[in-house]
């Protein structure tokens with residue numbers, strides 16, 4: 001096993017959303033090239049919405065990402081509502097939070113169960129696991145189905161929700177539907193404990209790699225932030241208002257990526273489940289805290305591979321919070337709340353935590369409610385530079401392990417970020 | 427031998443392949459029927475040839491066009507699935523600008539001339555290679571996707587609706603969006619989604635593309651009632667490229 005000459009060229013990393021490549025060249029023991037590149041085709045969403053009526057903006061920008069279409073929907077609606085000075089009802093806020101949790105649960109389960117677990121069990125996909133680890137796979141499928149059906153029932157459709165609109169919902173679920181969901185969420189708690197135990201049994205396979213970086217997420221004095229909040233960074237005292245997000249994201253282009261990169265106080269920062277955990281872990285509800293402790297996740301955790309573990313903890317969080325919101329809605333009763341609003345000239349910024357981290361939409365409207373300018377900053381944009389810097393540290397540290405192991409570690413690193421590459425290119 | 431099936435994606439949100447994952451337990455049944463040999467998002471692996479290729483997403487760059495042609499040359503049957511692939515979907519909105527340089531400038535500003543950001547007006551998959559079957563929708567409807575896969579496995583022709591969304595909508599007894607003071611593309615859009623948008627009190631945006639021969643097949647009853655022509659309502663909706671020639 002010689003580390004003298006290693007050439008790694010992964011053209012389109014598998015089991016990630018979108019197209020990304022890894023290139024490593026080690027010659028005579030010397031690391032010559034380490035490159036994370038993104039050749040994804042840009043789709044030009046910020047141009048697509050220009051000239052569009054405010055009511056068309058969210059249905060269009062939802063299509064930035066299939067996996068986090070609900071998160072895009074809410075960042076978009078929050079930006080428009082902020083521009084027009086619209087406030088939403090408590091019922092709408094709760095229903096939106098349920099959808100936000102439903103999507104995060106769906107996405108995290110998909111990542112942990114279908115995309116990351118095969119690495120830890122040393123197979124190429126979830127398909128063989130359906131035979132060798134049937135119970136675990138059926139459990140993953142069951143939780144995934146519950147998350148998706150929640151979004152169906154509340155949003156009208158799992159991917160690209162239909163009922164969500166400026167100011168509220170075009171249709172609300174019945175109390176019977178909500179009560180049905182509540183019973184299923186309550187019975188999901190033991191399933192999550194089983195899932196956490198499965199993850200614990202293989203978590204020893206996560207590489208022991210640490211690189212301290214800046215962690216950026218929303219934070220909310222009221223709870224572990226997802227839907228509401230202001231910006232928090234581990235490098236900054238105090239929080240930053242959402243409408244000053246440009247101070248944080250500082251996007252720039254480089255020649256190795258069609259997606260923009262971002263940096264704040266250092267050369268890179270990290271967004272996502274691990275950033276949220278590091279910033280807000282004290283606010284996790286009891287069971288999520290217990291699962292974190294059991295899985296050996298303690299803040300600050302600077303091992304990016306543990307993002308997957310943080311996702312498991314967040315699944316538990318989402319189930320606990322969804323139960324709370326469902327209970328509130330059932331107690332108060334849900335009613336159709338007709339929405340009406342008047343567009344006005346101005347600008348609004350919306351931010352939401354989506355599965356892969358903090359997401360910003362920023363729109364400017366004219367007095368008729370036509371969009372004149374848009375900017376969308378996706379979590380994976382904010383992670384690309386951090387992935388590159390992790391690789392820069394990882395390759396020299398582990399080059400003696402040989403080509404195959406090094407390549408697997410690099411692919412696993414990319415998968416740990418659970419990147420949404422086509423979304424970041426948008 | 428089980429047919430060798432592969433999934434590929436081009437410019438899109440990957441929401442349609444997510445619907446395949448969202449089949450939940452039914453995927454386990456699906457992998458008993460077919461041998462999934464290539465599906466980058468789900469598995470590590472590749473194959474030289476495919477019995478059926480499913481293509482998601484639009485074509486916007488020369489290198490993607492070359493990749494698509496190569497896939498076509500190695501595929502017996504090619505299915506264009508999801509609006510991005512089948513009509514160009516939302517990606518065709520950029521074509522409405524009429525000037526690609528302006529589009530690039532809007533998004534990349536001073537960096538717009540960087541060579542790796544090259545793009546051309548969006549094409550649907552059938553505008554580049556021959557397509558054998560279409561699965562419509564943004565996103566696709568899971569049950570319809572399953573129906574198409576089963577038809578292909580059993581060698582029958584998938585039965586895709588040739589009538590407008592209004593037919594499904596009226597069967598469900600929905601109050602018409604026009605009666606509520608709204609507008610709706612249902613009269614000219616191909617059915618198959620079970621009128622999911624009007625059922626949720628939202629207008630149909632035409633994501634499944636135009637019904638074949640809209641002048642004959644549109645829901646003229648609704649159009650006449652509101653004194654609309656096919657062209658009138660098509661002008662109001664430009665989110666999806668309504669190409670009536672697709673998947674006739």
Ligand code: SF4
Nearest residue numbers: 439441508509510564
């Ligand atoms: S058709 Fe719609 S859901 Fe499917 S990939 Fe395209 S944008 Fe996404």
Ligand code: SF4
Nearest residue numbers: 592595602603610612
């Ligand atoms: S116009 Fe729209 S709402 Fe009215 S019947 Fe047709 S599909 Fe339904």
Ligand code: SF4
Nearest residue numbers: 619623630631632633
């Ligand atoms: S109702 Fe219209 S826009 Fe909605 S899914 Fe069906 S075809 Fe697409």
